Amino acid sequence: MSCSFTLEHYRNILETALEAGYVFRGFHEPIYSSEGKSIYLRHDIDICLEEATEIARLEAVTGVRSTYFILINSPLYNLLDESSLMLLRNIQNKGHWIGLHIEMLPKNWTG
Numbered sequence: 001m002s003c004s005f006t007l008e009h010y011r012n013i014l015e016t017a018l019e020a021g022y023v024f025r026g027f028h029e030p031i032y033s034s035e036g037k038s039i040y041l042r043h044d045i046d047i048c049l050e051e052a053t054e055i056a057r058l059e060a061v062t063g064v065r066s067t068y069f070i071l072i073n074s075p076l077y078n079l080l081d082e083s084s085l086m087l088l089r090n091i092q093n094k095g096h097w098i099g100l101h102i103e104m105l106p107k108n109w110t111g
Contacts, residue, residue, distance in 0.1 A: 024039050072101070
């Protein structure tokens with residue numbers, strides 16, 4: 001199977017994992033579980049919260065939960081902006097988890 005990088009192809013990947021008996025877990029859940037095979041699915045949202053909500057919607061209708069790590073110092077979105085918070089609430093309301101993605105500044109950065 002070749003990868004076309006489309007939402008439909010992503011749906012196929014998720015459905016294949018579910019059919020194979022994988023359980024999707026959050027990063028706050030135990031790594032070792034008696035419930036069988038686990039997938040800890042994460043998305044680092046560095047660029048676009050709007051596109052992340054589309055992925056979250058697809059995962060929700062497929063029955064998959066994942067963790068969305070948001071970049072707190074993103075130059076492309078502002079986490080204090082109400083529209084960003086609404087998008088994050090939308091992702092969370094679909095049953096997904098939200099975490100923080102932090103990129104440290106280079107040691108020689110002077111601001």
